Amino acid sequence: MSETWFVFPNVGGVNSKNCRGGLLNRWEKAKRYKFNFVELPAHFVRKTETEFLGLSAGEFLTKEAISKLYLKDDERPRDIRYIFHTEPALAPKCYLKWYSEPWVNRFIEMNIDIAKYIGLPPSVIEIHPGKKPNTNQYIAESAIKLFNNFKDEFEVKPTILIENRTGHVISKGIQMKEFWEYLITNYPSYQKYIGFVVDFRTMCTPVSKDYSNNVNSHFINNIEMIPDESIKGCHIHNLHMKAPTIRDDVPWLSVFNKIINVKNDLILNPELFSLG
DSSP: OOOEEEEEOOOTTSOOTTOOBOHHHHHHHHHHTTOSEEEEEEOSOOGGGHHHHTOOTTOOOOHHHHHHHBOOOSOOOTTOOEEEEEOOOOSTTOOOOTTOHHHHHHHHHHHHHHHHHHTSOOSEEEEOOOSTTOOHHHHHHHHHHHHHHHHHHHSOOOEEEEEOOTTSSSOSHHHHHHHHHHHHHHOGGGTTTEEEEEEHHHHHHHHHHHOSSOHHHHHHHHHHHSOGGGEEEEEOOBTTTBOOOTTSSSOHHHHHHHHHTOOSOEEEEOOOSOOO
């Protein structure tokens, strides 16, 4: 029987000035609200961190930077489970270069360094597709390499989830379908460990731009293109600031009908920025 796990998102109030926080302060809040996972940011250097770290925005974190940014907990409950949310490429300098082997190696090294410093490997790692010249092949092979490196380093098998983003090479349902077909054709043994965390609100944006009429119908067609077996997580939110309601432009009833058909274990992340 499949399970559904709820993720305590990277909300404000868990970090201190110049610090991304740690697991324990997040976990204490997560348990209070009955969440199963916590989300930990694993981004490149942020603009707000440049002066503190002496590094430029968009750079990979060094080991010294990691020691400054994250809290190292002396003691942790054994049941802590967490997710790395890696660079979403929001800033122009944060390019995702899955087509570059040296870049991919550095990306993996940074994430392993963060996990080592934290003292516990993540159960799930979220990555993003990036823009061209990234392709399904580059993204799939990078996800596999990330999985294998964490497996070898920590003797764990993390789930690697790809999150759709507007303007990236995987943003809509048809692109998710094409990626999944590539993965299961060329690397079928990894379909258990790689999949999508679908941001339905984000998917609505490119569909709205493509169609001026019957947007809901086209959006529903898009989500129906996503193979059920590829979905291993969902982001449920409305503009990051509000919980979804029936009045949103996203047809949430159709979204939830799609989710109900998924037989995989699922993580559900409300992806809000504030507890308020």
